[in-house]
Structures are given as structure tokens and as C-alpha cells.
Amino acid sequence: MAEIQPTTTSGPSAAAQTGGVVATGTPGTVGLPGLAMKRRGPVAVWLGLPLVTLGIYQLVWYYKIHKELQQFDRRQTLNPGGSVLVLIFLGWTLIAPLISFRNTGRAIAEAQRAAGLQVTCSPATSMWLVFVFGLNTWYMQRQLNLVTDAYPGVTEGTQVPLAA
Template identity: 45%
Template sequence: MSGNAGKIRNIFLVGLIWPLITLGIYHLVWYYKVNREARDFDQRIDVDPVLAVLAITIGWVVIVPPFVSVYNTGQRIGRMQQSAGMQPTCNPWIGVILLIFVGLYPLYYQHELNQIWTHYRNPVEGEQVPLAV
């Protein structure tokens, strides 16, 4: 079984610089791409990236959906780490706490994703990589 590799991104650009320059638009693009990468990496991970983005945008009206979506994204990253044959180190509760206190969960999640792609020796985005499980 194999999946598509994602993109290694600079965590500071993802979490601080690009969102500031684009007035937050980059964050939504990044969130979509991360959830799409999870789906493309392991077909057993069930996620609709559009719904994930809607949950963190208009979901704020109901208050709960953004927290659930960020938590679920953290779980998906942990499952990706398992599929890569790694010990899962991504803790979705850290993502939720970072969302609540400082909104910097993208730095943490991108760091965890970068570990997966480093495990595969920095493949080109979209390259097929073998899954361990």
C-alpha cells in the first residue's frame, strides 16, 4: 500500500509570516492542504478538506466546530505518523490548547507533518511513498 507525500513547509512561515501578510487567508489554504494531504497520504483517513475549512471559519458561529476540527486534524496527523511506520507523537490536545491560547497550532501541526516527510527522506510533493501499516 502506498500514498502521496505532502509538502515540507517552514513552520514559521506557515504559522506567523504568511498568515500575517495575507491577513489570514493563507491559514485557510494551509488548513485545506494539510487535510487534503492526510486524505491523499492514506486512503483510510476519511476527511473532506472543504468541510474542515468550513468548520474553522463559519463554525465559529456555533463555537464548538473549530475546536473539534483542530482536534480531528491532530488525530489525522497522528494516524499519518502511524501509517508511515513512526511512533505517533502528534497530540491533538496540544493543538486545541494552542488554538485557545495563542492560535499557533499550525506551527505544531506543520512540525509534526514535516517529521513524516523527513522520515521518507524529503520526497517531492505528490510522490508515491510506501505505507508501513
């Protein structure tokens, strides 16, 4: 009896050939699909756009990165709206936003792991940099850009394979 050897494909038609799952290109392994995130300028996210929009852009950015993280790795359960509501309604407590920033740092670290990168995002740094000129947004966007750079030439919303 002849043995059937599994084959993997890569390229634009890989999702169609593997039933919606995109192959990673490594023989014998098939990665989970996710959607590519948008690359943003860390300084623009941290300083430029929040100044122009009187702080509104930071809330919009926070919502967008949570939504993109959730679409990138569907194994993560994130609530983009809830994360923004914590900043809006519980920002005065100081503890709730710190916990939210720490959890965002964890989600970014998981996205780095899912992209097959060495994890460089520290949840503690994501949390404590808020006290240093609000540099936590700059730091988190820099870490997110490492994930987008792992998929060169891919536009936002394009299906990409996850390594882990």
C-alpha cells in the first residue's frame, strides 16, 4: 500500500489549497492564519497626533491596537471597547489604567510569540513608562512594529501565517 506524503504550499493560493489555513512554508507544518496589523510611527502615536487631537487619538489608537491584536491572533480574547472604557471612566483610579497597560503589554508579547519573534515586550515596562512622559504608548507601538516588520511587504488586513 502506498503512503501519502503531506505537502505544504505557500503563496497567494495557499489558503484555498489548505482549506483556509495558510501554510508557513516549513515542510510538514501548517500555521494558523491571522490578519496583518498596521505599522504606525511611534513618535506620531506618542506625541504628534495626541497633541493635534487634544488626546482623543490616544483612545482611538488604544482601541485600534486591541482590535488588530485580536484579529492577528484569534486565540487572544481581547475587548477593544472595554479597554478604552477603562481609560475613560476609570482613569482617575490610576490602578485600572496601569492594569490595562500591563495586560496590553502581555497581549503584545503574545503577538510577538505568535509571529515567531523573540519576545521583547515587557508588560511591566508597558505599565510603568506611563510615568515617564507617557512613553508607554511609544514603547508599545515600537513593540507592535516589530510584529508588523516580521511580515515584510504585507499590507494591513492581509492574511498572514502565525508561527506559534
